[in-house]
Each structure stands twice: as C-alpha cells, then as structure tokens.
Amino acid sequence: MASKGLPEFSLSGKVILVSGAARGLGLTQAEALLEAGATVYALDRLPEPSPEFHDIAKHAATELGTELQYRQVDVREVEQLNKIVEDIASKHGRLDGLIAAAGIQQETSALEYTAADANRMFEVNVTGVFMTSQAVAKQMIKYGNGGSIILIASMSGSVANKGLICPAYNASKAGVIQLARNLAMEWGQYNIRVNTISPGYIVTAMVEELFVKFPERKENWPKDNMLGRLSKPGEYRGAAVFLLSDASSFMTGSDLKIDGGHSAW
Template identity: 55%
Template sequence: MAPSIQAPPVQLFNGAAGPVPQSHLLPEFSMKDKVVVVSGGGRGLGLVQAEALIEAGAVVHCIDILPDPSLDPTSEFAVVAARAKKELNSHLTYHRVDVTEEPQVSEVFEKVAAKEGRLDGCLVAAGINYESPALEYSPEQVDRMLRINVKGAFLTAQGAARIMVRFGTPGSICLIASMSGTIANRGMFASLYNTSKAGVMQMARSLAAEWGVHGIRVNTLSPGYCTTQMLLNLFEQYPERKAQWPTENMLQRFSEPKEYRGAALFLLSDASSFMTGSDLRIDGGHAAW
C-alpha cells in the first residue's frame, strides 16, 4: 500500500502589516460593509477564500456539513474567526448545513438576512469527488455526486438570489467549477465529477441570463490541480500522479489554495461589475496546450 500523504495545513495569508488599509485598495476591489455567504467554508479552499474576503472588508458566513469547527479553538476555522474579530474588525460565522436539503439552505439564508440586513455575494465551494471507471459506478454513487455538486450548488445559488431579489440590491454569485468541466482529465476516471462540473458551468450561464435583470451576476471559477485534501486523497490510491500531473500544465507544478484568493475577490467585488455568465479558468495552462 502506498504511504499516506498528509495534507499540508491551510496556508492562511498573514502579511506582516496585516490587512491592506481600505484607503490603499482600488475601490472596486473593496468589500467593505458587504455580506458574503461561502458554502464549503469550514476548511480548505472555501476557508482560504473566506479569509480573503474578510481582509477586503466583508462580513462572511460559512456554511458546511462539518461539525462546527469554531468550537475547537485550535481549528483553522477558529484561527480565521479570531483574526476577523481581533484584527480585521469583522466577523466570521459558521452554520452547519446540508446544501442538498432545501429547507436547511433557505433557513440559513433567512438567518443571515435577518442578522445582517443585506446580502451582497455568495461563493459556492461545496463539492465532492471520487473516482471509478464509468462501468462500475453504482446508482447510489451517481446520485450522491450529482446531488452534492449540482443540486447543492443550485440550491445555494437560489437561496442567495432570493435574498438579493427581496432586498432589491445587486449581488454577485461565484460557483466553484473546475478545469474538469472543460476537459476530460488524462489518466483519471472521473466521468461523473467532470459531468457535474460541466453542469455547474452551464448552470452559471443559465442563472446569469435569468437573474441579470435583477443586477445579479453569476460566474464560475475553475481551478486546476490544487493541493486540497480532495487531491491528496487521490494520491494515496494513485501515488504516481504526484509526479505526473504537474508535468501536464505549463507551469509544471500544482497550485495552492491561496493562489485563488484574488480571483474570488475579483469575481465577488465590483472589479468584475460587467462580467457575468463567464468562466474564469486558472489551471496553469493545463487546458491551453
């Protein structure tokens, strides 16, 4: 059996000078006084993005199916929540939610709306992957993959848009897709995952077309291979990929969660105010060969 590869700790951004003062930001990138919900924000890529949004001035509510990580003061989530309060004059709140259950999703958005009185953005990062030859997927596996990655993404975007429409304010929704929504990964049996992410990309285009009249923008962010726990789990079963996959993009390496901080801020802020129905693919050139 291949040796277990431990995930590196989430690399949180802690510049020596702390957050960049708002007066020194390009104003269109500022999230000051804006409220954002991040799904899949209990750890990993979602949590890294949540911290970036807080640094830009936002108030962030994270939803995830994990047991409440804020109860453990040593958890990555608790570290970011403490920093939000003590250093950044904001707050990071956790809500345990199953994004595939519409009543739970609606309830959490109602709570955020009641507490904050507004909703300006939503980052939809909750998702799963597991690998199997297409001939061997069970009906239960098919249902679970599509339920979380597609249904969960739709219900989260829908919940956010309902609040934005009610308040009559423009907003931005970013769905985390994948380069796997554009290409079929060489050497990886991921037909269902790839299908789900292609579905997320088409979902964003369709929602953008429908909600543009309300001033709601909907885009996707498509990462390449990134050192999240999801990727590292694959290396335990297929250790040869750790050396092979970096050679398949133009930068010859994996990406890290922190390298998507700026992209999420761009898509959720006014810096992308004329961008909707689009996909921002950041894959080290993998799909550009």
C-alpha cells in the same frame, strides 16, 4: 476597510456566504473576503469546522474589524438551507455575495459506477449548488442591492483528465458551468452577476493523501500544465475577491479558468 487605492476591490460592508468553507479552498477564499472587509458566513455539513477556521475567525474579529461565522447545513437539506440564508440576510438587512464551493469527488470507472452514487454526486455538486444559489438570489432580490455569485467549477468541467477516473464528477462540473450561464441570464435583470471559477489541480490535504496512494500522480500531474507545477489554495484568493467586488462589475456568465494552462495545450 478604508482603501487608498483600487477601492473597487473593497468588500467593506458586504455580507457574503461561502458554502463548503469549513476547510480547504472554501476556507482559504473566505479568509481573503474577510481581509477585503466582508462579513462572512461559512456553511458546511461538518458538525465542527477545522481548527484553522477558529484562528481565522479570531483574526477577523480582533485585527480586521469584521466577522466569520459558522452554520452547519447540508446543501441537500433545502428547507433548512433556505431558513439559514434568510436568517442571515434578515439579520443584516442585505446579502451581497456567495461562493458555492461545497462539492464531493468519487473515483470510480464508468462501467462500475452505480446509479445511487451518480445521483449523490449530482445532488451535491449540481442540485446543491443550484439550490444554494437560488436561496441567496431570493434574498438579494428581496433587499434590492443586486449581488455577485461564484460557483466553483473545475477545469474538469471542460476537459477529461488524463488518468483520473471520475466521469460523474467531471459531468457535474460541466453542469455547474452551464448552470452559471443560465442563472446569469435570468438574474441579470436584478443586477445579480453569476460566474464560475474553474481551478486546475490544487494541493490540499485530500490530494496529499491521494499522492500516497498514487505516487505516479505526484510526478505526472505537474507535467500536464504549462507551468510544470500544481496550485495552492491561496492562488485562488484574488479571483474570489475580484469576482465578488465591483472590480468585475461588467462580468457575468463567464468561466474564469485558473489551471496553469492545463487545458490550453
């Protein structure tokens, strides 16, 4: 992608993985990376991505001169995950970026949470993110170009959400924020940067369903932040491009909180 202005935001020639990108925030961010010139591989556990995925892939190939590919993998299957990541890096002779957006949510009170459910939450949201980052970092080190890794955390990793009962989820996101700092510390020597994005409430299909079940949340949640509204997935596009590009070349070990001021009261 030829860029006349702000070339540091270009991702032209870069190969980037996005886990949890079959739909939702992961797919929205993947689209932004394509528009910035990157070749993008979406990793997700779904056998088939959402219909929108195929439209974006077609647009990438015909209009943007780049490509969006899909690879099915559960981030808990570490051996398979490593093989897929290694194959992608080997094909291109490089690996430049990762957005680790794969995650699950479960609303259960702390008194009723089972160990099995808690372990599943941490296995996907913390260990899965860790192992995905590790697989990518190994290839970045192998090809010697450095790179940038974004872990999708949450404002829920820094605050307790009033009226939202998800102790294990919030603990897992706090874990992601702390994990990123430690990976940044260890991998800085290889010119690998690691940062987190902490979104506020995002209106996705899943949240819309939640509002049907809990209409009071639709009314109350927007009042909890300083802008008085909820966010859309598209409002995190720029942050993804910024953190994966040279525009953020001196930024690592940081958490980019995008929550409408929710946790700044």
